[in-house]
Amino acid sequence: MDNATYLKKLSKLLKGLERSSRNEILREIKLSLNDMPDATLESRFGPVEKLANEYLEDVNIPPSKFKWLYVSAKYCLMLFAVLVIAVIGLIYWLSQQTDQFDYADLQAPELLQTQWQSLSGVRELNIEQSSTVIYGSSDAVISFSCARDGQNSLMVDTEGVVNVFQNECLLRVPAHIVKINIEQSTVVLNNLASGKDITIFQTNLRIVDPSNYTISSQISQCEDQVASQTLSGKNQLNLTASQCLIEPYSPKM
């Protein structure tokens, strides 16, 4: 490092000192060149950072005029970090919240206290973009309890089809209703009578006690965690499924 660069760098490193004090130091070092004109300042005074540190030892650097800005930015960043952590925590907490109601328990108090509505003349069930639990029933008619629109939430059309759309429902489905179509939904099947034809698309199908069923299936692009084709229970289900997840139901899910 040449002498001019050395002095320039030293001046920069001594910025914390008062101007007069800094100038005095630089002047003294610069004029010392006259004592040894052939030697460089670096070879005589050592590394410039070390020299600056020697001068700054025991010196209280006055706070910068812009320190408030630095402090504000620091606290803003800290606040931002806390908010981000809080949001992540909230999202995590919400994701951990599970429905504590055990849909597999047919004697669950929540189920026994449910106000059921009935519909007659139903032949087929369509479920779309809904969260639904389907219970097998020995009744003659289908009965339901839905979170949205109360008594009028489900209607039977002229073809005898009931559409469950963007709703959360508990359904008790009698044996004579054979055809169930499910799309983009989460559905729990519990204690269904034999002989149902179920078609699912982009759906999460959860089955209570899968071992009760024999499932003949045509499945494509699905994750089949119940190994449906290996089951050999007493109730026969015909399942046509694509883009789905089929899994055993557990109440903590």
Next chain:
Amino acid sequence: MHVKTIDQWETQFRKGILEALVLMAIRSKTQMYGYELVEFLKQQGLDCSEGTIYPLLNRMQKNEWLVSEWDIPVGSGSPRKWYKIHPSAGHLYTDMISKIDNYQTVISKIRSM
């Protein structure tokens, strides 16, 4: 665990003793400038870099142990910053010498045991 090396120990040891030696040296010559002081200490057997002595002189001046004065020669020759003992540092010098003497006595006593 951090193990203190002889270099680290010497750095601490030199800090205090160097201030006393600078006071002694300047007092012996009435006034000195930085480069002259470094050369003087070298002649006495103490190898000190200018990077140590110049900042030390600066600190001692701030502590009012030394005063400085720029001498700008008429004609040839370069300006120099001369250091003298601060008028109010007489007691400090005496006390420092007394303490060093005391340490020296203790060291001698213990070493001769």
